[in-house]
Amino acid sequence: MMIFPPEVKTLDKGHGRIEIRKLRSSDKLNSYVKFPHVERVFRIERTRIIKKTGERSDVCEYGVTSLTEKQADDMTLMGIIRGHWTIENKLHYVRDMAYDEDRSQVRTGNGPRVMAIIRNLVISILRMLGITNITQCLRENALNHSRIFEVLGIK
Secondary structure (H helix, E strand, O other), X not given: OOOOOOOEEXXXXXXXXXXXXXXXXXXXXXXXXXXXXXXXXXXXXXXXXEOOOOOEEEEEEEEEEOOOOOOOOHHHHHHHHHHHHHHHHHHHHHHHHHHOHHHOOOOOOOHHHHHHHHHHHHHHHHHHOOOOOHHHHHHXXXXXXXXXXXXXXXX
């Protein structure tokens, strides 16, 4: 009995580095995992090589998914995992850098959720307006309350 079938592999070159990703998943270990709704466990290995220096970093992570093999084969699962980082980089990273969200003192009740919704709304509106540097835009408009209305086209 083969626990892990052959791996799927991707190779990306860009931004001065080479990234190799390998993923294997299996449903043969589900009985060992005490986690609800597990359909498969997976292992993803990532290798990043900086072209200029040859510096190499290797990371191996394990995860579980409720998706069956029919719902998402290994290549699709790898794309889903990569898509998570797109969200992380495009929204959560901006929220932390622009609003210093990790140090927020709002921690009780619905406050954190409401503030996250407001921050997401502002970031989304600014992106729809074509603004790429959210932090800079927020700084420029922080002390000029009427300027934001000009940016939004409201006078």
